Amino acid sequence: xxxxxxxxxxxxxxxxxxxxxxxxxxxxxLFLPLAISVPLATEILIWTIFGLGFNILLGYTGVLSxxxxxxxxLGAYAAGLAFRYWHASVLTGIALGIIxxxxxxxxxxxxxIRRRGVYFAxxxxxxxxxxxxxxxxxLKHITRGEDGLTHIPVMTFFSISLNKPLYLYYFIFVITxxxxxxxxxxxxxxxxxxxxxxxxxxxxxxxxxxNTTLIKFFSLVVSAFYAGLAGALNTVYLGYVPLTTLFWxxxxxxxMMTILGGRGTFLGPLVGAGVFLFLQNTISLFTxxxxxxxxxxxxxxxxxxxxxxxxxxxxxxxxFRMARQKT
Amino acid sequence: xxxxIPWTVIVLQLFFGLALGSIYVLLASGMSIIFGLLGVVNFAxxxxxxxxxxxxxxAISLSGNFFVGIVSAIIIVAVIGAVTxxxxxxxxxxxxxxxxPLLLTFGLSxxxxxxxxxxxxxxxxxxxxxxxxxGAMLVGPFIFPNYRLFIIIFTxxxxxxxxLFLKKSDLGMIIRAATQESxxxxxxxxxxxxxxxxxxxxxxxxxxxxxxxxxxxxxxTPDMGVEMTMVAxxxxxxxxxxxxxxxxxxxxxxxxxxAVAAFIAGEYANVSMYFCMAVILLVRPRGLxxxxxxx
Numbered sequence: 001x002x003x004x005x006x007x008x009x010x011x012x013x014x015x016x017x018x019x020x021x022x023x024x025x026x027x028x029x030l031f032l033p034l035a036i037s038v039p040l041a042t043e044i045l046i047w048t049i050f051g052l053g054f055n056i057l058l059g060y061t062g063v064l065s066x067x068x069x070x071x072x073x074l075g076a077y078a079a080g081l082a083f084r085y086w087h088a089s090v091l092t093g094i095a096l097g098i099i100x101x102x103x104x105x106x107x108x109x110x111x112x113i114r115r116r117g118v119y120f121a122x123x124x125x126x127x128x129x130x131x132x133x134x135x136x137x138x139l140k141h142i143t144r145g146e147d148g149l150t151h152i153p154v155m156t157f158f159s160i161s162l163n164k165p166l167y168l169y170y171f172i173f174v175i176t177x178x179x180x181x182x183x184x185x186x187x188x189x190x191x192x193x194x195x196x197x198x199x200x201x202x203x204x205x206x207x208x209x210x211n212t213t214l215i216k217f218f219s220l221v222v223s224a225f226y227a228g229l230a231g232a233l234n235t236v237y238l239g240y241v242p243l244t245t246l247f248w249x250x251x252x253x254x255x256m257m258t259i260l261g262g263r264g265t266f267l268g269p270l271v272g273a274g275v276f277l278f279l280q281n282t283i284s285l286f287t288x289x290x291x292x293x294x295x296x297x298x299x300x301x302x303x304x305x306x307x308x309x310x311x312x313x314x315x316x317x318x319x320f321r322m323a324r325q326k327t
Numbered sequence: 328x329x330x331x332i333p334w335t336v337i338v339l340q341l342f343f344g345l346a347l348g349s350i351y352v353l354l355a356s357g358m359s360i361i362f363g364l365l366g367v368v369n370f371a372x373x374x375x376x377x378x379x380x381x382x383x384x385x386a387i388s389l390s391g392n393f394f395v396g397i398v399s400a401i402i403i404v405a406v407i408g409a410v411t412x413x414x415x416x417x418x419x420x421x422x423x424x425x426x427x428p429l430l431l432t433f434g435l436s437x438x439x440x441x442x443x444x445x446x447x448x449x450x451x452x453x454x455x456x457x458x459x460x461x462g463a464m465l466v467g468p469f470i471f472p473n474y475r476l477f478i479i480i481f482t483x484x485x486x487x488x489x490x491l492f493l494k495k496s497d498l499g500m501i502i503r504a505a506t507q508e509s510x511x512x513x514x515x516x517x518x519x520x521x522x523x524x525x526x527x528x529x530x531x532x533x534x535x536x537x538x539x540x541x542x543x544x545x546x547x548t549p550d551m552g553v554e555m556t557m558v559a560x561x562x563x564x565x566x567x568x569x570x571x572x573x574x575x576x577x578x579x580x581x582x583x584x585x586a587v588a589a590f591i592a593g594e595y596a597n598v599s600m601y602f603c604m605a606v607i608l609l610v611r612p613r614g615l616x617x618x619x620x621x622x
Binding site for chain 1 (some may be wrong): 442
């Protein structure tokens with residue numbers, strides 16, 4: 001769909017990333033724990049998975065959801081409850097943590113995806129809050145309310161105990177690598193191209209005979225898959241489910257990471273998660289008020305570089321190539 | 328189960344619901360004006376309400392008078408709003424992406440509460456009820472707390488004033504015209520950009536008012552803003568996007584629902600309004616007063 005031309009799609013469209021980029025990213029993540037602390041690296045992986053899905057929705061389809069904490073949190077709670085009450089195996093818990101959010105996305109999508117962009121953003125936020133308050137008090141006897149879900153047993157994967165940080169990191173690393181590859185394939189697929197066609201020109205995609213509501217709906221459900229997976233992995237990583245997984249700021253963090261990294265770029269989620277978490281961790285050393293600084297940076301990004309880090313780099317590279325072709 | 332609840336208590340709860348709903352109406356009508364005029368969904372709406380609550384706290388501690396506090400809260404927040412619109416939102420209009428202003432105001436709603444925590448501390452600032460409005464009024468067997476009564480009457484007065492302003496004054500007429508057809512108004516020689524700034528500051532001024540009158544009931548806390556944004560969103564979805572009538576009916580309706588839920592099933596008080604929204608989306612997707620096609 002004309003996506004090879006950098007000039008026509010400078011609004012965040014990108015040429016298909018080469019397979020070497022995927023392989024290079026995976027190799028980079030393989031050695032990441034050598035450079036930074038293992039917990040930080042693990043968090044980056046989890047948020048990257050979350051972001052890969054969110055980027056499909058916001059970056060490639062152009063739908064803004066402010067309620068993705070609902071899918072992330074539901075995934076975390078579904079896995080946590082299965083681990084705690086049924087002593088489920090790690091893969092079963094993760095599977096439940098994926099299915100639950102996908103069903104929720106079907107429900108919310110059926111109700112609200114037809115609404116225009118800003119309207120959907122408001123509705124998704126409200127549904128996210130609904131889940132938060134449900135977990136906070138009416139369902140307190142199951143979710144343990146404000147304390148979060150504790151007493152989750154240590155997970156084992158084929159008799160490898162996942163309580164060693166480095167084992168856990170490589171467990172999640174394998175999943176991340178698979179998700180990176182799948183996402184890359186997905187975006188090259190006809191359906192992935194369709195999403196981008198829809199983002200570039202909804203009316204035209206409609207005129208070509210595509211059911212744009214259905215496209216948005218599927219995009220939402222796919223992103224809930226990633227969010228649920230990330231949520232479930234977060235439970236495995238933390239060994240408990242904090243109530244904040246459902247909080248609106250979790251959705252907000254995802255939005256900030258995606259914009260920061262560059263919406264609609266393949267590496268945006270990884271760069272966004274990495275930079276955001278690094279900033280957050282560094283600022284937290286000096287002051288608990290990281291939201292002020294990160295929020296202000298976000299405002300500046302929206303004003304000056306709405307394409308984000310990777311998007312801006314791509315624009316610059318494209319402009320540089322254009323200039324060179326002319327001379 | 329309800330048979331043994333006396334009528335007076337039920338009436339009192341409905342009355343609480345009306346007072347709460349009045350605050351919601353102020354919030355949502357500001358949101359509605361901003362969206363109608365600028366097409367901006369103001370994520371920081373509750374943040375401006377929070378600033379209003381702090382402004383009333385500061386003004387009262389300086390002047391000692393609650394009503395001076397309310398007036399100065401509107402003025403302070405309206406000025407902050409105008410500055411925000413002028414420097415932060417205006418550069419985004421040319422980009423023709425309606426998600427960008429939403430994202431920018433979202434960024435503000437993350438950063439500003441933290442700033443308030445640094446300046447005023449983590450713990451909320453209590454705002455005391457004005458002396459003249461404490462106590463309650465007895466009508467037959469029914470009790471009506473004075474401050475709640477004040478909120479209802481005050482909201483009514485503000486809405487009447489707003490209605491007169493929009494319908495009768497020249498500026499109001501221009502604002503209504505710009506809501507409908509901003510390009511045409513621009514061509515007729517009106518500086519629409521300035522009208523947007525004014526409209527935005529009126530909208531956040533109404534939010535500040537909501538925060539200011541709510542302050543004595545919940546005290547001014549840095550994190551109250553997001554809750555209020557959420558309320559404004561839900562009321563807007565229930566009432567219909569960009570409709571002032573919808574904001575009024577939706578606000579009162581949600582206020583009553585929350586008050587009744589708090590009374591009969593306390594733990595569902597927070598959740599009730601979201602259920603309400605889900606039901607409305609099922610049966611009437613464009614909201615009670617929404618125009619077809621706007622959603």
